[in-house]
């Protein structure tokens with residue numbers, strides 16, 4: 564499972580999302596879009612919008628910290644294992 | 645520094661305050677009126693045959709101030725967490741505490757603006773701290789007419805100098821604290837007809853077909869609701885209710901919730917019950933985490 568999170572430093576939901584994955588021991592890559600312009604454009608392209616966080620789980624795009632949507636995708640992954 | 649600040653002075657907040665106050669904690673209740681003021685007569689609160697909502701609140705407030713609790717009639721604009729302390733920013737002042745009890749009642753929003761929901765994330769946002777960065781040096785607006793709109797506009801100044809407050813036909817209503825800040829912003833009082841754009845928001849359209857081009861808009865409810873306050877605290881909600889554990893604690897440590905904001909059955913009795921539970925859990929939290937001056941002195 565490949566997880567990428569697009570964040571800004573002042574966004575509490577980005578922190579909550581990272582803590583969520585940390586608590587489950589799931590690894591992810593984080594891109595701070597305020598530092599990385601290319602990734603900022605990529606995020607807008609992928610999600611079609613400009614709200615953070617954007618979470619990409621194996622190409623499935625989740626906008627905001629939508630716990631239910633994340634859990635659904637992760638459960639599938641855990642079941643597949 | 646307060647032991648606990650309770651936001652909301654309806655039956656839930658006052659009930660929590662009663663428990664903390666009776667145990668000698670330093671407590672501040674801060675909030676605007678309660679929904680209960682609208683109840684002409686309450687006939688289903690055990691032990692009282694019939695009473696008006698206003699009278700029930702008056703007695704409750706007296707009971708709570710009698711045990712040393714302070715009550716302030718102020719609007720909470722922001723709550724943030726710094727060095728294990730909470731800072732509660734209101735339209736009048738700023739207060740610090742070790743824990744927070746939220747008793748905000750059911751969620752309220754602004755009057756709806758046509759197409760606002762359609763463009764969320766597409767140049768419309770409710771959270772400057774999250775998405776402000778995307779509007780660097782752009783022409784942005786805040787829709788709102790209270791201190792909350794000014795707070796959001798101030799945050800936006802970190803990203804761009806081009807910030808206008810759109811009041812949607814209202815007059816700005818702010819306390820003295822905000823009058824000087826307000827001078828830094830353009831204020832447009834026209835009534836908004838709808839928001840317009842193709843894929844993304846591009847224009848605010850006013851009555852009389854007048855319109856202006858805009859790069860982004862932030863919406864600021866006149867009284868911040870739980871979603872607004874969560875943008876700094878990160879409190880999880882599910883199906884419009886705040887998620888709590890068996891101790892009425894939210895996912896954020898030392899922040900508790902009670903009353904209509906957590907209950908399916910929204911009544912005075914359930915609000916009072918969950919307020920008592922939150923107050924009691926807060927006391928236990930203060931003792932167990934060694935934050936209680938009272939216990940330290942023993």
Ligand SMILES: Cc1cc2nc3c(=O)[nH]c(=O)nc-3n(C[C@H](O)[C@H](O)[C@H](O)COP(=O)(O)OP(=O)(O)OC[C@H]3O[C@@H](n4cnc5c(N)ncnc54)[C@H](O)[C@@H]3O)c2cc1C
Pocket residue numbers: 651652653654655656657674675676677678679680681682683684685686687688689718719720721747748749750867868869902903904905910911912913915
């Ligand atoms: C017309 C009417 C009749 C009713 N009749 C009955 C009845 O007969 N029996 C019964 O049991 N129940 C009745 N209810 C329901 C009852 O009023 C509520 O269930 C109860 O008031 C909930 O209490 P609460 O403390 O959770 O919220 P509320 O009483 O709504 O209090 C919430 C508090 O939070 C404040 N607040 C919210 N956001 C902020 C902010 N950002 N800053 C500052 N303050 C904030 C509000 O201003 C308010 O003070 C009635 C309600 C209405 C409207």
